[in-house]
Amino acid sequence: MTPTAPGALRPAGAVDRDRLLATFLGLVAVDSPTGHEGSIGTVLEARYRELGCSTTMDDIGNIVAVYPGTRPGTILxxxxxxxxxxxxxxxxxxGDDGVIRTDGSTILGxxxxxxxxxCLELLRLLQSNRGWTFPTIEFVSTVGEERGLVGSRHLDVSRLDATHGFVLDTAGVMGSITYWSPTSVYLTITVRGRKAHAGVEPEKGISAVRVAAQAIASMPLGRIDEETVANIGTIRGGEARNIIPDTVELEGMARSHDQDKLDHQLAAMRSACQRAADEAGATVDFAAEEIYKTYKIAEDALPYREAATAIRSLGLEVSPRKSGGGTDGNYFNAKGIPCVALPTGMVDEHATSEHIAIDDMVLACQTLVAIVTQPAQE
Ligand SMILES: [Zn+2]
Structure with a gap:
């Protein structure tokens, strides 16, 4: 097959590679680190409206853009x-290899x-192919995803009509469907001992650093089993080299695809802290906050089947993917809208080596177009 040269005639219904690339570069140019989504929100809302959507923005900045369908049904x-x-x-x-990167000093985004x-490319195609049949689409663009799915957690889904949906936000091979995601728990552990002058009367002190060290050394961490991981990521405490420290705060997390295994892991971490504190006469506060809940979408469920049909229609192989992390899909699932997550082509996200191949971005967009325009499934 000869590749289509840039600018060559392409069928009206095909993804426009140059236009998609230009849209992507335009969005990358708008800074939007978590907590600073105002500018990109303004840009996107205007685009959605130009492209025929009605839009609403909620009080924290999530945008819902609705594009009316030509057949019954609504998807997210x-x-x-x-x-x-x-x-x-x-x-x-x-790059000459068709891959977009940065110079290595920042992420790509x-x-x-x-x-x-x-999504914006899909909307342009829907606008210019009036004969296509597709359901109403509720495009949900969230804020604060990278800070613990803040936007989707907050979103009022009672205003949505979607029966199921697709979250465009994973790495992984093209053709993958993320059908299973873990529960994630954030941990904040505070150890309290007793302050004393380390040179003059160390006997009077209880070192919170020592208790924390013993707790960490005795708790199971890293990969616990195939479904479960745990980490202590930060440790903060102490005032000076000659003061026995009275407070240490640890931050960590635990995740598992299996709730029982997660409960077991959290209990093991908690008791490691308690044991270390008891031995030294210190106290410990162990706070566990669920950030998102596991979901598992069956192969015969609608979002999975529609994604799989679309992927196969492009000649790709469907590869079921169990993710180690969460997406906004965890909240949509928890709130009653079954969703799978799909790859966008991104690789090494969150790292300065983040990159994306233009071909993969086109393929991801083609998959989305195929999902939306396929005949309705029962
Ligand atoms: Zn993401």
């Missing part, structure tokens, strides 16, 4: 507007601007 398509970390002024570089670009 979701992306997030924020980018991980604090990088601004991102400069994308298009393909997570999740590749998803957003794909």
């Amino acid at each position: 398509v979701s992306m997030h507007m924020d980018t991980a970390g604090t990088d601004r002024g991102i400069v994308p570089i298009i 393909a997570d999740d601007k590749s998803g957003l670009a794909g």
Whole structure:
């Protein structure tokens, strides 16, 4: 097959590679680190309206854009507007190999601007192919995804009509369907001992650093089993080298695809802390906050079947994917809208090596178009 040269005639219904690329680069140029989604929200809302959607923005900045269908039924398509970390002024570089990267000093923000670009391209195609049959689409663009799915957690889904949906926000091979995601719990552990002068009367002190060290050393961490992981990521405490420290705060997380295994892991971490504290006469506060809940979509459920049909129609193989992390899909599922998550082509998201192949971005967009325009499934 001869590749289509840029600018060559393409069929009216085909994804326009140059236009998709330009849209993506335009979105990357708008800074949107988590908590600073105002500018991109303004840009997107205007685009959605130009392209025929009615839009609403909720009080924290989530945008719902509705494009009316030509057949019954409503689906949800979701992306997030924020980018991980604090990088601004991102400069994308298009390589001779058709891969977009940065110079390595910032992330690229393909997570999740590749998803957003794909949606805008889909809308342009729906506008210019009036004969197509498709359901009403509720495009949900969230804020704060990278800070613990803040936008989808907050979103009032009672205003949505979608029966099921697709979250455009994963890495993974093209053709993958993320059908299973873990529960994630954030941990904040505070150890309290007793302050004393370390040179003059150390006997009077209880070192919170020592208790925390013993707790960490005795708790199961890392990969616990195939479904479960746990980590202590930060440790903060102490005032000076000659003061026995009275407070240490640890931050960590645990995740599992299996609720029982997660409960077991959390109990093991909690008792490691309690044991270390008891031995030293310290106290410990162990706070566990569920950030998102596991979901598992069956192969015969509608979002899975529609995604699989679309993927196969492009000649790709369907590969079921169990993810180690969450997406806004965890909240949509928890709130009663069954969703699968799909790859956008992004690779190494959240790292300065983040990149995306233009071909994969096109393929992801083609998959989305195929999902939307396929005949309705029962
Ligand atoms: Zn993302």
